[in-house]
């Protein structure tokens with residue numbers, strides 16, 4: 001049953017980074033600053049939920065003046081504010097990457113991923129500087145890749161991955177080869193372990209790898225992107241779609257959530 005959230009209801013915000021809080025190409029956070037400041041005034045710190053590595057997320061938190069726990073590598077683990085793993089949902093990448101490469105060899109699948117690329121190549125493909133590309137390269141749980149083969153072979157690849165207890169998730173730039181986890185697992189874990197009362201949940205994302213997070217929230221904010229039309233979560237009582245992409249959209253979406261909350265028009269479960 002849905003209800004209007006009271007003005008003073010406590011809430012948590014889980015947000016994607018690339019293409020949501022961060023601009024897709026430049027990685028700028030600037031246009032989101034007014035909404036971040038409005039949240040800070042209410043004592044709300046956004047919890048980052050990203051496909052990025054812990055080292056990358058810590059660097060972004062540092063630049064944003066945020067120190068908080070976060071969800072890394074597409075929900076593979078929840079980390080504390082120092083980057084220590086609090087809980088892990090994924091098997092270590094080093095335990096399965098060789099098998100995936102053997103599978104590629106055996107079936108002649110055409111794809112390349114982070115483990116195949118130099119720092120320079122990762123920098124070219126992501127738009128990151130080489131120092132940041134190096135932070136992105138050191139992954140514990142996921143292998144982002146570009147598929148260069150047919151759709152039929154992709155389905156075959158997925159079937160073979162199943163035998164290794166692996167799957168893929170589509171992000172803004174890459175497909176991630178990983179275990180059966182997603183960002184919502186981290187959000188639910190966080191809610192169960194770290195909240196005394198039941199706060200309502202706001203999730204923000206722009207790509208299919210955010211779908212689980214958006215679907216499990218009370219309020220979903222879908223940031224406009226090339227892929228946002230694919231996102232149709234049915235779970236949330238409120239679904240907002242921004243007109244603008246990236247951090248400008250983030251600013252727009254969060255301000256809309258706060259306005260609805262203040263006018264007691266925000267529907268939650």
Ligand SMILES: [Mg+2]
Pocket residue numbers: 016017018019020171172205206207
């Ligand atoms: Mg994204």
